[in-house]
Amino acid sequence: MDIILLGPPGAGKGTQAQRLQRNRGMIQLSTGDMLREAVAKGTPTGLKAKAVMEAGELVSDAIVSALIGERLDSAGDHGAIFDGFPRTKHQAQALEILLGERGRKLNHVIELIVDEEVLVDRIIGRFTCATCGAGYHDSLHRPKVEGTCDVCGGHEFKRRPDDNEQTVRTRMAEYRAKTAPILPYYEEKGLVRRIDGMGSVEEVAAAIDAVLDS
Numbered sequence: 001m002d003i004i005l006l007g008p009p010g011a012g013k014g015t016q017a018q019r020l021q022r023n024r025g026m027i028q029l030s031t032g033d034m035l036r037e038a039v040a041k042g043t044p045t046g047l048k049a050k051a052v053m054e055a056g057e058l059v060s061d062a063i064v065s066a067l068i069g070e071r072l073d074s075a076g077d078h079g080a081i082f083d084g085f086p087r088t089k090h091q092a093q094a095l096e097i098l099l100g101e102r103g104r105k106l107n108h109v110i111e112l113i114v115d116e117e118v119l120v121d122r123i124i125g126r127f128t129c130a131t132c133g134a135g136y137h138d139s140l141h142r143p144k145v146e147g148t149c150d151v152c153g154g155h156e157f158k159r160r161p162d163d164n165e166q167t168v169r170t171r172m173a174e175y176r177a178k179t180a181p182i183l184p185y186y187e188e189k190g191l192v193r194r195i196d197g198m199g200s201v202e203e204v205a206a207a208i209d210a211v212l213d214s
Contacts, residue, residue: 019205091182
């Protein structure tokens, strides 16, 4: 089963994708992560992407599509979770071709619907363990022992420099602008499912499971 997971920054896509990977054996295809990994490994596609980025240009759809194709080829029978791609109708059509060439198809486009004001508070309060990456929040999820990571026992924590209100609101506006072109495309195909993303992690997970099992 291949799905697109949509939602603004902080909506919980990463958390839900990790759960789907763990519980269903799916793989998350995040274009940003794949680009960084390909560049770091010096793969043929990664070298092309590096040259483009070093020239200060945007990575082309062709390069992104090549990266996704490579990951799909190595995915086997595992379902894929697309995160960050597609963002335009042209990319959506390219994804359809990529999947079709491999005997696959898109099953669902799941959008997490959230309250922007609550989301801002959620994002600016989050921090992670500098050692293992476990996530925490100033008010929603603090370590059980103050100053000590629940997972690895580390004592150093960090915050993303872009987790500030102005940047968050800019990213939300960018998300709305970038998802606007593809939602009508997928709505015409009857693939869009909207889920309340403001519930607990467990409630959102249960709603996603209900869509995937329907």
